[in-house]
Amino acid sequence: MDSFITGSLIYWLVAALFLLGVYGILANNNLMKKLMAMNIMQVAVIVFFLILGQKLGGTLPILMGSDTTVDHYINPLPHALMLTAIVVSLSTTGVALALLMRIQERYGEIEEDDILRRMNE
Amino acid sequence: MREQLPALIVVVPLLASLVAPLVAYFSTALVRLVAIAAILVANISAIGSLTHALTKGNWHYHFGDWAPPWGIELVIDPLAGAIAVLISFVSLVVVIYAGPYLKEDGWLKKGIFYSLFALLTTGLLGMVVTGDVFNLYVFLEISSLAGYALIASGGNKAVVAAFRYLLIGTIGASFYLLGIGYLYAVTGTLNMVDLAEKLPLLMDSPAVIIAIVMLVVGLGTKMALFPLHGWQPDAYTYSHPAAAAFIAGVMGKVPAYAAIRFFFFIMGAATGPVYKALQIMGWLAAAGIIIGSLMAIAQKDFRRMLAYSSVAQIGYVVVGLAIGNSLALIGAVLHIINHAIMKSCLFLVAGGIQWRTGNVSVEKFAELNKKMPLTMGALVIAALSMVGLPPTAGFFSKWYLVLGAIEADMWFYVVVIIISSLLNAVYFFRVIENIYMKKASEEAKDKDKDKGKGMFELPLQMLVPIVVLGLGILVLGILNEPIVSQVIQFVIPGGGQ
Incomplete structure (x- = not known):
């Protein structure tokens, strides 16, 4: 049981978070809530990568004195990748918010089913 | 210049996309030329890279001379080259076509359109040439x-x-x-x-x-x-x-x-x-x-x-x-x-x-x-x-x-x-x-x-x-x-x- 908690539990949590996000995008009717669910999903992916870089007992990936044992440092690459992914997520959210403002301006609401009904009229 | 061709495929449209709104502020005729020229350069670079890949084998271009797998490399093999030529060609044709559609728009709309268009081209070309x-x-x-x-x-x-x-x-x-x-x-x-x-x-x-x-x-x-x-x-x-x-x-x-x-x-x-x-x-x-x-x-x-x-x-x-x-x-x-x-x-x-x-x-x-x-x-x-x-x-x-x-x-x-x-x-x-x-x-x-x-x-x-x-x-x-x-x-x- 202990090995489950220290080992694979975190992956199950991340998978649950990811699926929660996907479910939120599919199930919500309000476009703003869909956008928030999308952010939750993206955070799950980011956390997944950060776990890959983590090591038990590892420290910051900055050379500490003469300690050159690789096992003492965490892997910095996933963190660097995720900085980029966070920027991507930020810009996607920005574009999405801008689109939402346009939708609100032109349709007066952000409930998907109403908007779709009015689009098809 | 010739040995930098693979980088030009991506960098030139990206730069065009960055400067496009600024150029449009000064001259809306110029921004169109900038966009067309940038995509044309990308197209020529893609053709050059494809020819190189076909005649001399795959082209591995190391960005900033960082050797892979630490650095990022661009790889032009015949497949990437052919698709890059295709993308830049279609992009060139469509950007020329866009002119009359934008005639009545102001400088901001024109600038942003060409900026986004060049950015889309950059992204698609980048997906193709990256290794x-x-x-x-x-x-x-x-x-x-x-x-x-x-x-x-x-x-x-x-x-x-x-x-x-x-x-x-x-x-x-x-x-x-x-x-x-x-x-x-x-x-x-x-x-x-x-x-x-x-x-x-x-x-x-x-x-x-x-x-x-x-x-x-x-x-x-x-x-x-x-x-x-x-x-x-x-x-x-x-x-x-x-x-x-x-x-x-x-x-x-x-x-x-x-x-x-x-x-x-x-x-x-x-x-x-x-x-x-x-x-x-x-x-x-x-x-x-x-x-x-x-x-x-x-x-x-x-x-x-x-x-x-x-x-x-x-x-x-x-x-x-x-x-x-x-x-x-x-x-x-x-x-x-x-x-x-x-x-x-x-x-x-x-x-x-x-x-x-x-x-x-x-x-x-x-x-x-x-x-x-x-x-x-x-x-x-x-x-x-x-x-x-x-x-x-x-x-x-x-x-x-x-x-x-x-x-x-x-x-x-x-x-x-x-x-x-x-x-x-x-x-x-x-x-x-x-x-x-x-x-x-x-x-x-x-x-x-x-x-x-x-x-x-x-x-x-x-x-x-x-x-x-x-x-x-x-x-x-x-x-x-x-x-x-x-x-x-x-x-x-x-x-x-």
């Missing part, structure tokens, strides 16, 4: 973000279509990112060449199988593979008419290219899990070919008909991957190229008709051949090519696919391709019939609605791209044999050796 799977993700998002904005600038309905595409596209990109996360977890590398060396030993690992599933879902969403195509008809139909041809013609093809790159170059499709995944994709694609064609028949809006036909056409490419022998792969790559040209041509024609008459409904196309004989000629060529009649380009890619399917004893796909060609004939001949056979109603003859009153055809900037692409379809068809023997046969893994 790093995470870099590919970044370029995928760059092209998607520019694509969302270009689609959204098409009007009220377009904004909603763009928002829905954004949500679904982000789900697809997240699946892709998770997929490469799994690959990184088992191999510790993101470089494609490095991955190709390390993965064959790990193919049975559950992590790799999960990664394959994630890649299929992610790339499948992005290329609008049935049944993940829900975002696509609205997005293509309502997008900015000046950019629709580029978005519809090329954006779906680049993820298909990425699928070829992953499944055939990085993983090697002969091995267990990839082979099975491709079979499943093949069945979905076959269903998509039939359903997409049937949906296209049901549409009245010309653009929406073309969008559904794209769902069917991307199916051909995936069927080619599923068959997986060299003939079918040649067919798949050839179809990526041919369909990009045909669909762009058709969307340019649709945009031209919309510009001139304001009509998008096929039923109102009567007697358009009198107003726009050359445009309609291009439409007929493109339509015949979509159906697959020789000597147009569309015939040859289907021919290779069918030959490949027969060689692999997969008769099911042969039947699907033939049925789908008949269905294509149904909806394209209906368009041609509407244009040439029907008499125009009195209302349609109302000259006030005609934007180019008394004028021959479309403005030259719109007409030339349409005619160039229309002739391009014929050239690709007639010169098919040299193109395949000089270029395409080298694009498949181990090809030409």
